[in-house]
Amino acid sequence: xxxxxxxxRLGVSFATDxxxxxxxxxxxxxxxxxEVLAIVGExxxxxxxxxxxxxGLLPETATTNGAVILSNKAGTSESDVISLSxxxxxxxxxxxxxxxxxxPSSALNPVYTVGWQIIEGLRAHTSISTKDARAKAIEILGxxxxxxxxxxxxxxxxxxxxxxxQRIVIAMALxxxxxxxxxxxxxxxxxxxxxxxxxxxxxxxxxxxxxxIVLITHNMGVVADLADRVAVMYQGKVVEEADAKTLxxxxxxxxxxxxxxxxxxxxxxxxxxIERAAKRPADWLEQAPxxxxxxxxxxxxxxxxxxxxxxxxxxxxxxRPGEVLGLVGExxxxxxxxxxxxxxxxxxxxxxxxxxGHEMNGVREREFRPLxxxxxxxxxxxxxxxxxxxTIAECVAEPLVIHGRASNPxxxxxxxxxxxxxxxxxxxxxxxYPHELSGGQRQRASLARSLALEPELLIADEPTxxxxxxxxxxxxxxxxxxxxxxxxxxxxxxxxxxxxxxLADRIAVxxxxxxxxxxxxxEVLGAPxxxxxxxxxxxxxxxxxxxxxxxxxxxxxxxxxx
Amino acid sequence: xxxxxxIQPPRRRLRDRLPVVHQLRQSVGLQRGMLxxxxxxxxxxxxxxxxxxxxxxxxFAQLRDLEGPFGSQQPPSADHxxxxxxxxxDVLSRVLWGAQTALYVIVIAVILSLFAGVLLGLVSGYFxxxxxxxxxxxxxxxxxxxxxxxxxVMAIVISGGQSxxxxxxxxxxxxxxxxxxxxxxxxxxxxxxxxxxxxxxxxAKVLGASNxxxxxxxxxxxxxxxxxxxxxxxxxxxxxxxxxxGFLGFGIEPTAAAEWGYDLNKALSDVSxxxxxxxxxxxxxxxxxxxxxxxxxxxxxxxADPRLRGRRRVAxxxxxxxxxxxxxxxxLTAGPGGLGGLEDGESFDEHGIGVRS
Numbered sequence: 001x002x003x004x005x006x007x008x009r010l011g012v013s014f015a016t017d018x019x020x021x022x023x024x025x026x027x028x029x030x031x032x033x034x035e036v037l038a039i040v041g042e043x044x045x046x047x048x049x050x051x052x053x054x055x056g057l058l059p060e061t062a063t064t065n066g067a068v069i070l071s072n073k074a075g076t077s078e079s080d081v082i083s084l085s086x087x088x089x090x091x092x093x094x095x096x097x098x099x100x101x102x103x104p105s106s107a108l109n110p111v112y113t114v115g116w117q118i119i120e121g122l123r124a125h126t127s128i129s130t131k132d133a134r135a136k137a138i139e140i141l142g143x144x145x146x147x148x149x150x151x152x153x154x155x156x157x158x159x160x161x162x163x164x165x166q167r168i169v170i171a172m173a174l175x176x177x178x179x180x181x182x183x184x185x186x187x188x189x190x191x192x193x194x195x196x197x198x199x200x201x202x203x204x205x206x207x208x209x210x211x212x213i214v215l216i217t218h219n220m221g222v223v224a225d226l227a228d229r230v231a232v233m234y235q236g237k238v239v240e241e242a243d244a245k246t247l248x249x250x251x252x253x254x255x256x257x258x259x260x261x262x263x264x265x266x267x268x269x270x271x272x273x274i275e276r277a278a279k280r281p282a283d284w285l286e287q288a289p290x291x292x293x294x295x296x297x298x299x300x301x302x303x304x305x306x307x308x309x310x311x312x313x314x315x316x317x318x319x320r321p322g323e324v325l326g327l328v329g330e331x332x333x334x335x336x337x338x339x340x341x342x343x344x345x346x347x348x349x350x351x352x353x354x355x356x357g358h359e360m361n362g363v364r365e366r367e368f369r370p371l372x373x374x375x376x377x378x379x380x381x382x383x384x385x386x387x388x389x390x391t392i393a394e395c396v397a398e399p400l401v402i403h404g405r406a407s408n409p410x411x412x413x414x415x416x417x418x419x420x421x422x423x424x425x426x427x428x429x430x431x432x433y434p435h436e437l438s439g440g441q442r443q444r445a446s447l448a449r450s451l452a453l454e455p456e457l458l459i460a461d462e463p464t465x466x467x468x469x470x471x472x473x474x475x476x477x478x479x480x481x482x483x484x485x486x487x488x489x490x491x492x493x494x495x496x497x498x499x500x501x502x503l504a505d506r507i508a509v510x511x512x513x514x515x516x517x518x519x520x521x522x523e524v525l526g527a528p529x530x531x532x533x534x535x536x537x538x539x540x541x542x543x544x545x546x547x548x549x550x551x552x553x554x555x556x557x558x559x560x561x562x
Numbered sequence: 563x564x565x566x567x568x569i570q571p572p573r574r575r576l577r578d579r580l581p582v583v584h585q586l587r588q589s590v591g592l593q594r595g596m597l598x599x600x601x602x603x604x605x606x607x608x609x610x611x612x613x614x615x616x617x618x619x620x621x622f623a624q625l626r627d628l629e630g631p632f633g634s635q636q637p638p639s640a641d642h643x644x645x646x647x648x649x650x651x652d653v654l655s656r657v658l659w660g661a662q663t664a665l666y667v668i669v670i671a672v673i674l675s676l677f678a679g680v681l682l683g684l685v686s687g688y689f690x691x692x693x694x695x696x697x698x699x700x701x702x703x704x705x706x707x708x709x710x711x712x713x714x715v716m717a718i719v720i721s722g723g724q725s726x727x728x729x730x731x732x733x734x735x736x737x738x739x740x741x742x743x744x745x746x747x748x749x750x751x752x753x754x755x756x757x758x759x760x761x762x763x764x765x766a767k768v769l770g771a772s773n774x775x776x777x778x779x780x781x782x783x784x785x786x787x788x789x790x791x792x793x794x795x796x797x798x799x800x801x802x803x804x805x806x807x808g809f810l811g812f813g814i815e816p817t818a819a820a821e822w823g824y825d826l827n828k829a830l831s832d833v834s835x836x837x838x839x840x841x842x843x844x845x846x847x848x849x850x851x852x853x854x855x856x857x858x859x860x861x862x863x864x865x866a867d868p869r870l871r872g873r874r875r876v877a878x879x880x881x882x883x884x885x886x887x888x889x890x891x892x893x894l895t896a897g898p899g900g901l902g903g904l905e906d907g908e909s910f911d912e913h914g915i916g917v918r919s
Contacts, residue, residue, distance in 0.1 A: 343768050372770030385761035389783050399769045449765075 002075045004180045004212035005031045005054055005097070010066035012049050012058065023049040025236040026066075031180060031212040033073075036202075038215045038227035038244070040259070042468040043439075046236040047216050051182045054214065055099055056081050056089040072096045073179035095125050098173035100183040104165035104190075108157040114141070114168050115153035118175055125176055136175065144171040144201060162331075163194035170201060180212045181205065187222060191330035191495065196539040196555060199225050218468060220263045221541030224248060224548045232256045244545045262473035263543045264498035270522045272480070273505050277520075284320065290356060290457050290489040291319040291342055297350030298337050311337040312513045314351065321456065324483060324490045326504030326521075328497055328536075334513040335493045339459045342491060343377050344368050356456065373403045376450030376488070380462040382442035386434035392445050393430030396420065399452045419448040422485075423478060440471030444478060451486060458483075458490040464499060476502055497540055501525055509533050534558055582790075582858075585865045597861035603854025610658055611665035619643075620652045622659035622820035635837050645839040648828055649816065657843045659820035663731065664801050664851065670735035671742065671800045672793060678739070679746025684785070686747070687754030688777050698751075701744035710806050713737035717812040730814030730821075734807055738800045749792055753785035760784075794859030798852040805848050822848050 012024040024046040031037045039047040052058055053068055068081040070092060079092060093099075101107040109117060118137040122128055128136070134153070141149035144167045146160075157165060166186065173181050183202065187195040203226060205211050217223060223230055223244065230247045232240040232255065240253040251257045298312040312334040319325045329335045340346040342355050344363065353360040356374055358367070379385035386395050396419055397412035406412035417427045423444040434442055443463060450458060460479070464472040480503055483490060494500045500507055501521050508518040509530065517530040528534045538555040542548050582601070589597055610617065625631055636646040644653035686694045704712065716737030757763060758781065766776050807813045808823020816824060822844040829840035 345764060345768065369770045372768065375768070377765065377768040379761045379765055381761055385765050387762045387766075387780050387784065390779075398766065398771070402766075402769050402771045402775065 002033050002071065003030055004033055004071055004073075005029075005214070006067075006069040007050070007054070008067045008069070010050065010053060010064065010068060012046070012053060012062055012064050014059075015061045015063075023062075023236055024053070027233075027236070027238050029231055029238065029241070031214055033179065033212050034206055034210045036206055036213040036215055036226050036228045038217060038223045038230045039233055040217060040220065040223055040230060041233035042218060042259075042470065045233040047233045048184055050233070051099075051184055051214055051216050054081060054180070054182055055093055055097055056084060057099075070096055071179065073177060091125070094121055094176045094178065096178050097180045097182060098176065098178045100166075100169055100173050100181060100186045102185040102188055104162060104169050105157070107169050108165060110157050113154050113156055114160070118153075118168075118172050121172055122175055137171075140171045140175045141168070144168070144174065145197075146171070161194075162190055163197055166190060166194075166198050167201060170198075170205070174205065174209060177209070178211070180214065182214045182216070184216045185218070186215070188217070188219070192497075192539040193330065193535055195222070196225075196541070196552075199541070202226060219541070220260065220469070220543035221548070224543050224545045225541040225552070227545075232259070248544055259470060260543060262470040264473065264476070264496070264502055265542070266498045266501050266525050266537070266540065268498075269501040269503060270526070272502075273521050276505060280322070287321055288357065289318040289320050289354075290323075291317075291491065292354045293317050293338075293352070295351030296338070296341070296348065296353050298334070298341055298346060299349045308349075310513060312341075315510075315513075315515050317508055317515065317518060319457070319489050319491060321489050322487045323506070324492055324504045326500030326507040327491060327493045327510060328495065328500050328507060329510035330495060330536075332512075333510040335495075335510050336461055338510075339377075339461045339491055339493050342457075343375060343459055344372070373399070373453045374456050376453070376455040376458040378443075378446050378450050378458065378460040378463045381466045382439055382446050383434075383466070385446055386442065388434055390433075391430060392420075392425075392432055392434065392437065395434070396430070396445060396449045396452060399449060403453060405453070415452070416448075419452055420445070422451070422482065423448040438471075439467050440475055443467060443471075443475050447475075447479065447482065451482065451488075454486060455488055458488045459493070460490060461493045462495065463492075465495065472499070479503060497525065497537060509536070531558075531561075582862070585862055589861065589865055593861055593864055596857050597865070600854050600857025600859075600861060603850055604858055607661055607851045607854060608665065611661040614658045614662045618655040618658040620655040622651070622656055623817045624652065624655065625650045635832065635840070637837075638839055644843045645837075647825065647840045648832060651816070653825075653839055653843050656820040656825055657822070657847050660822045660825070660844065660847060661851070663727075663814065663819045663821050664804060666731045667734045667738070667804045668797045668800045670731065671738040672797055674735065674739040675742035675746055675796070676789070676793070679743040680750050680782075680786070680789075682743070683747040683750030684754055684777060684782055687751035688758060688773070688781060690755075694751075697747065701747050704740065704744050709741040710803065710810075712741055713803050713807055714810065714812055716740050717807055727814065727818040730818055734804050734813065735800075737807070738803050741803065742796050742800075745792055745796065746789075749788055750785050753788070754781055757781050757784050791859055791863045794855050794862065798855040798859070801848060801852055801855075 007027060007029040010024055010027045011022070013020050013022045027046070027050055029037065029039075029050070039050060041047045049058070049062075053064060054070065058064065064082050066082070069078055070081050071078050072095070079088070079096075081089070081092065084092065108114065112120075115134060115137045118140065119130070119133040122133045122136060123130075138149045138153050141153060146152050146164060146167055152160075157168070160168065170181075170186075186202065187198050190198060199222065202213060202215070206213055215222070215226060227244045229241070229243050231238050232247075232253065234255045240247065240251065240256045242252070247256065248260070251260055294316050296312055296315040297310070299308040299310045302308040315334075315338065317325065327335045327338065337346055341348050341353060341360065344355075344360065344365070348361040348363075351361065356371055358371060360368075386392070390398075393413060393416045394409040396416045397406060397409035400406040400412040400415060401409060406415070409416075413430070416430055420427055420430055425441060425444055425448070429437065429441070429445070434445075437445065443466075446463075463479070464475050467475060476499065483503075490503075492500060492503050504521060506518065506520055507524040509516050509524060509532070511532045517524055517528065517533045524533060525537060528537055535555070535558055538551060538558050542551060586594070586597060586601070620627065632642065632646045632650050632652060634646060634648050634650040636642055638645040642652050642654065644657065646652055647656070682697060686697045713734075714737075717733045720733040720736055763776060763780050766780050771779075804813070804821070805823035805826070808821045808825075809827045811824075811827060813824045814821045825844040826841060826848075829837075829844070832838075832840045
């Protein structure tokens, strides 16, 4: 084996308005041919900056020291990326090292065909004829698993699905046969089932094309699935480096241990759900449900003359007082639409949806407004769900002021302080602005705001998907604690089965706008009946390389059965 | 967790929060030079406008002093530093007094168009529907007219073309306002449409906030970020429009106020006969004021965008590493983690992040 890239004592600093900030500090890493090195860490740990340095993609505000020695695939030449001129960098990019980006839909230019975009890369580096280049583009599309490549080569990016787009991005990286691929969170924007396919493809890149891959990710499951060696980064430094099996079996650094402990597993929530179920009063089943949907249908209107888009069709479910219903599904399955319909943000177009005894089909905002004080809503992205110009205390006081419990934010301060304490934020944080808090802190403040009026129903729309794993674990714990304390019913929306499992009493699985399976956590996750749920569950990578290898076999079997 | 000690971030000092002062402190190199030059020119203009009665040697409509008439088209001399015009006015005094008229017009025009444009844009963008469509079409229609032509029509409608000081100032200001309202309208409407979809506006709606509260508390304050830029750029355009009106003879009577455009018009015939001072100084005044205000506007524009903002290069791998959340639940002393948080211009200030360099 030969070394494709050798990073030696790399340091990167950025000039910011507040002076110098160091992003990467004394990092040394090596990638061999045919090896996948995973760099894991939380946001801000410097993993993406390290990867971008390999391609010389850092912005002008960055200064670097150390060396990044890049070899070509044949191992005949070496170059230090840091000292290359712009022209030399262009020659190296694509031929020696290529990049796969996080968001496939923005990495492709929408106004050119995918074939054109692949050929552009080819012709920039080699003097190949248009005809040969096209043949090569078709060949590479076939190899990354795009069906009917002769025909699809002339299609535009929007004509492909998200997973296919990521395949095309990988094809663009592969076409010049580089020795190294840098994949920056290649599956984060994709659904679990698609993620499994892309990981398979990357594995084939390594085995069939003999490439070195640098995989940047925060998902320990993905690491367990694909990586040969793992480097854990924390605060710009590599805190631990080991081969995948050793790292998962016996982590050495404290940080790695904490990181692994924070990863949610499927099956951890069953015990607590049973415990909660046992505590319920005998007449619980007869109590009026908080939310009751029967034959719920939501259609988004189409443009002139075109039929509307049916986001949700014929969904039935109930949420009883004090119960947490977990709603799971892929993007586009309609789970967020259902949450928004319950909060009155999206119109119900058919069937019946009763929220706190009110029919939502044809409801008017004026009638619904008094009800809003009984419903809380936690948004997905804590960064954007706070008005950036108001302090945290003012934001949390908003619901109190709006519903007349306090005349102004200052008068509500005592209650706000109580709420902040309830979500374990120090009182003094009330005087800070949202941008002065970290993601996890903001999401806790968001919880405080939604609980300000002690609602009977809390809708949480992917509340932890924008957070790092360790922060996510803490927020989920807090959510469970608050739920015990306040006793609200909740609709917990997530794409992550393991997260839902921790919290939910019952789990509903949504697929293309209809409910395919519903039951307790033990039922749905322990013995899934619907083939879609089975596939979803098998696609979820577990943070354990040995177990994950078995699951991979299981998934292959399931796919062949379909 | 609640036992953690909290370090209260100090409030930002006043000088960091004032719009222009903050940018001045933030800027470096060429951008700073541009901003400083613009601020000096603009400041000079405002000072001259305010103190014109004290600085100017003569009144703007003064034709004679104790020693008799000034005489027309006199070259620059000790008595008349910039010479006299064909009508026998002192050029220096007219130029200084002209600053005052220009300032009046800018202030009135910008304030009027600011209020009308912002309010219309907010309502139109927030509620949408037929009102939005009608307003957008009307604004597009106004865009379709040459702005000077529109200003001329308005000047004729309002004052019949000629009038006294305030009549003339208002006529000019209102005609400029009509041209500018669509610009403010467009910007605020676009921002409102964007902000309307932000999660914090939805969250206010979910809480049951009324439309008025959402509009003024959550949308308006977040939509006004770009206003200082249009504000400065429009101010320079207002001067050009005023000068254009005056040049074409729709401005203010020379006896009512001094006006650069009018003086330029009267200097037209002088140029061919070698009398340079009557045209040079009013023209120079217009150029310098427009240049100054435009420089301020353009530098504010560049500084507001973190990607365009210049920074000092940092030493090799200096600085400390920003803390990221490690402790379950996140460290309490750190700000938003990651370089995303650092590079985001608005959400970042000296205390936003746990950086100690």
